[in-house]
Amino acid sequence: MRIGIDDTDAPDGMCTTYLGAVLCRRLAVQGFRVGIPRLLRLNPNVPWKTRGNAAVCIEAEGDPEEAFRIACTGVEEMAILDAEATHPGVVVVEDLPDPAFYRKALQDFCTVDEAREVLEAAGARSRGWKLGRGLIGATAAVSADLPDATWELLAYRTPARWGTGREIDRPSFFLSQEATTPRTWDTVDPYQGIVVCSPHTPDPVLFGIRGESPWWVAYARSFLVTEAAGLEQLYLTNQSTDAHLREGRIGTLEEGRSYRLPGTVAGRPETGRGGHVTVPLEDGGTILPCMAYEPTKGFRDVVRGLRAGDRVEACGSCKGGSLNLEKIRVIRLAEDTERRPPVCGGCGKRMTSAGREKGYKCPRCGARARDPEVCSHPRTLTCGWHEVPPSARRHLARPLVRGGANGKSDTV
Numbered sequence: 343m344r345i346g347i348d349d350t351d352a353p354d355g356m357c358t359t360y361l362g363a364v365l366c367r368r369l370a371v372q373g374f375r376v377g378i379p380r381l382l383r384l385n386p387n388v389p390w391k392t393r394g395n396a397a398v399c400i401e402a403e404g405d406p407e408e409a410f411r412i413a414c415t416g417v418e419e420m421a422i423l424d425a426e427a428t429h430p431g432v433v434v435v436e437d438l439p440d441p442a443f444y445r446k447a448l449q450d451f452c453t454v455d456e457a458r459e460v461l462e463a464a465g466a467r468s469r470g471w472k473l474g475r476g477l478i479g480a481t482a483a484v485s486a487d488l489p490d491a492t493w494e495l496l497a498y499r500t501p502a503r504w505g506t507g508r509e510i511d512r513p514s515f516f517l518s519q520e521a522t523t524p525r526t527w528d529t530v531d532p533y534q535g536i537v538v539c540s541p542h543t544p545d546p547v548l549f550g551i552r553g554e555s556p557w558w559v560a561y562a563r564s565f566l567v568t569e570a571a572g573l574e575q576l577y578l579t580n581q582s583t584d585a586h587l588r589e590g591r592i593g594t595l596e597e598g599r600s601y602r603l604p605g606t607v608a609g610r611p612e613t614g615r616g617g618h619v620t621v622p623l624e625d626g627g628t629i630l631p632c633m634a635y636e637p638t639k640g641f642r643d644v645v646r647g648l649r650a651g652d653r654v655e656a657c658g659s660c661k662g663g664s665l666n667l668e669k670i671r672v673i674r675l676a677e678d679t680e681r682r683p684p685v686c687g688g689c690g691k692r693m694t695s696a697g698r699e700k701g702y703k704c705p706r707c708g709a710r711a712r713d714p715e716v717c718s719h720p721r722t723l724t725c726g727w728h729e730v731p732p733s734a735r736r737h738l739a740r741p742l743v744r745g746g747a748n749g750k751s752d753t754v
Contacts, residue, residue, distance in 0.1 A: 344434070345400040345401075346432070346479070347400075348430065349431060350417055355505075359398055362379050362400060363573055365416050368412055372412065377400075380401075380483065381578070385448060385599075386736050387659050410467045413432045417432055417471065428472070431477035432470075434468070435461070436465070437464050438464070439484065444487065448580075449600065492581055493554070494551065494581060495562075497573070498546045498573040508540055510567070511567035514565055514568075515566060521562070524743035525555070525558040526559060527553070531732040548568060581738060582738070582739070584602075587657055588600065588601050591603055591625060592629075593625065597662075598659070600659040601656075605624060605655075606653055607648045607650050607651060607652040607654065618635050618642075641730045649721075652676050668730060672723060689706050691707070729742050
């Protein structure tokens with residue numbers, strides 16, 4: 343059977359993966375044979391998510407009714423039911439639902455009624471608390487197929503330390519990534535010199551190491567010097583896979599979905615208030631603003647380096663009529679030219695426009711010229727994939743150490 347759990351946490355506490363780890367041990371104590379649990383990230387643009395929009399699936403052998411009781415008891419004990427946005431769901435299925443529901447929850451939006459229809463068709467046991475919104479994630483978790491998967495080793499704090507400052511030795515985290523990259527990733531952000539795998543929120547997580555295999559995340563964990571962990575759990579996960587991205591075209595995008603799409607830069611990038619950078623992409627005569635926000639730090643310099651005529655492939659989420667960039671592939675660079683009034687050959691003064699289609703006129707001596715001065719600037723931007731730093735990366739976004747978007751090569 344598969345046991346699905348979702349929406350038990352809150353912005354300021356608890357964690358669904360922690361509940362999943364506890365349930366794995368409770369089930370084992372009761373005689374269940376428990377497999378490797380799964381951590382499933384779903385559509386990152388869902389407005390009612392609490393934090394990372396994660397659901398958990400546990401595969402087990404034993405009595406489904408007893409497993410359902412144990413899971414529901416765990417939710418009653420540990421979920422933050424008083425939190426306004428927390429609406430847990432528990433699902434137990436013996437016949438696996440159609441994975442189409444998981445893919446929709448990953449790339450689109452689902453309703454509680456749709457989840458209940460899937461559960462009824464599968465003959466599932468289920469329970470929702472409050473609005474029961476967690477039934478969506480729990481149903482998606484038990485129906486998930488993972489054509490591409492990674493691993494995360496999550497360490498949790500002892501309950502007595504929850505809400506206090508975490509004790510970690512920063513250099514040990516940098517040493518861990520240096521020793522295991524590219525087999526592990528996003529332990530630290532070397533560009534900003536910060537640890538990114540250990541949160542600052544009051545939830546139970548001490549740290550999480552992501553990598554390509556159980557061996558590599560365990561090896562990376564061996565370097566870390568921290569306070570004693572109260573519990574550790576290995577998860578198979580869809581993180582770092584780009585599974586949330588849909589193939590898209592400018593002019594056909596839907597709000598709240600994530601896309602990989604082609605385009606041609608239609609103008610110079612502009613830096614706005616707060617350091618956010620906007621660049622227009624065009625395809626088929628339609629313009630789409632693409633955004634690189636301040637938290638993406640040096641990635642904004644890549645976007646600033648784009649010029650009209652550059653051919654690119656952009657990945658990101660459609661929000662407010664623009665694409666919030668996660669990474670971008672520069673396919674072909676255009677020539678960077680600038681047209682400006684020529685310098686007068688007689689007096690050396692730069693000319694000004696003489697009017698529309700009338701060429702240029704020297705304001706000092708009155709000399710005239712028809713053609714502008716065309717300057718060509720060297721390009722420093724390189725072709726290939728460029729990504730946001732680890733500190734700004736979404737859980738589902740595939741880092742370039744794993745290849746390009748969905749493993750695609752960055753060759754032109």
